[in-house]
Amino acid sequence: MNMHISAGEFTARSLSIIASLKHLEGPMLPILHAIQAEFGYVPDEVKQLIATELNLSRAEVHGVVTFYHEFRDHPSGRHVLKLCRAEACQSMGSDHIADRARQVLGIDFHQTTLDGAVTLEPVYCLGLCACAPAAMMDGELYGRVDEQCLGDMLREARR
Template sequence: MNIRSSADDLVSRTQAIVAELKGLEGPLLPILHSIQESFGYVPDEVKPVLAEALNLSRAEVHGVISFYHDFRTHPSGRHVLKLCRAEACQSRGGDALADRARALLGIDFHETTPDGAVTLEPVYCLGLCACAPAAMLDDELHGRLDADCLEALVGEARR
């Protein structure tokens, strides 16, 4: 597939998502979530499509994408490891676990391992405060993490 047909495919798939969800009240967030689910991230090429379809400026669309931590503007790794950075997790050793995760993966937050296996993301509360520190590997929550649990999660993601 050439670059032009790839861009055309992004636009046509985005238009289909917009057509399906445009009738919702406050449709931008559900549309963005659907786009990210479909493509794995929110490509720059879809911003003007969304702006036109929802009668918004490109700056407004970009502002929403950049405001919410969950939206990615580049493809993620095959697995996404999210580490909670909120106060409860930090008070229970979250900073040391974050340092360990960065060392094990050889990357920092918002980066992907060179082999494309894992993207490391900070999250500001997974709702597991009573089970801190917490993480999420792909869509699976993990609480009461320690160094051994973290190493097992990283090992699972690297396979």
């Protein structure tokens, strides 16, 4: 849970998000995306709230959260760097870029730097296959990523 808000405020904000979206057909994914946008991750505490409000089991909600790589169960860093791991990017050197990112940051995929600046995530296709290897930093796409581009992104994120 976000340490800057009380448990009551956390519950109220979560229930407000759920209420605003539960009328949609297939509301779980929009609700999960909105929760993650609000808190930076999908806390365990909110899974039961979603389940109750959508008349589902907590296991069903947990299953959706763990199935999709997009959802985090812990807070991310201030910046999220996603590196494409799909075949087109691999054929153009993404393994080298990923190795370099892990080396420079001192972390592996699904981890956050100790200073909280960067979370490193794998992603399986950003749709930039013609511009491989591809990356995304805080929602901004980068194509033809090389060591210089990676270095620029990481320096900016660590400021």
